[in-house]
Amino acid sequence: MKYIKIVKNDRGFTLIELLVSITILGIVLLSFMNFFLQSSTYTNANQKxxxxxxxxxxxxMFMEKQNFLEIRNYFHDVNTGDKSSEADFLTLLICDEKYKLFSDSSTESEINNTCPKKKNITINGLEYEAAIFSEEVSTPGEMDYYIPITVKVRWNINDREYSTTVDGKIKSEDIR
Structure with a gap:
């Protein structure tokens, strides 16, 4: 009998009850919205x-198609020369809608003379800078057959620098 009286109660909710329930609902929804905002930010960063x-x-893949002997000679001179191998690398730029390699010893004026309309690799409005490094080999004879290289790609978002690397080997045509 009491259950029927509660159901038939026509008084409704008070203003305080409504405000408390809206506040609790707002707190719960705000925490869920924060979760979606964080996941969206994380997904965007992972996409980049x-x-x-x-x-x-x-x-x-572009490096694998280049002349093995030229690349080997450049990195062999770097690895056996007086300069530190960490400082010597190749930079890949887009020049006349094609990839073009430049050494780190190239001056800005030399690059501009060779390619006046140079630009970095741009995807979805974001510029990616690509640099190619050679790793040290245990014996110099190894570079006769393959060159271990590391490609480092950098990009900036909101004045913060991000980077990733991919390791690979360029094989000589003699062992293909």
Whole structure:
């Protein structure tokens, strides 16, 4: 009998009950909205990193198509020369809608003379800088057959620098 009286009660909710329930609902929804905001930010950052990895893979594939002897001679001189191998690298830029390699010893004026309309790799409005490094080999004879390289790709978002690397090997045509 009491149950029927509660159901038939026509008094409704008080203003305080409504405000408390709206406040609790707002707190719960706010926490869920924060979760979606964080996941969106994380997904966006991972998307850019995935593009960076794909750019590095593309650069690695481009390097595999280059003349093995020229690349070997450049990196062999770097690894056996007086300069530190950490400072010597190749930079890949887009010049006349094609990839073009420049050494780190190239001056800005030399690059501008060779390619006046140079630009970095741009995907979805974001510029990616690609640099190619050679790793040290245990014996110098190893570079006769393959060159271990690392492609480092960097990009900036909101004045913060991000980077990713991909390791690979360029094989000589003699062992293909």
């Amino acid at each position: 990193k995935t593009v960076g990895v794909n750019v590095a893979r593309n650069v690695l």
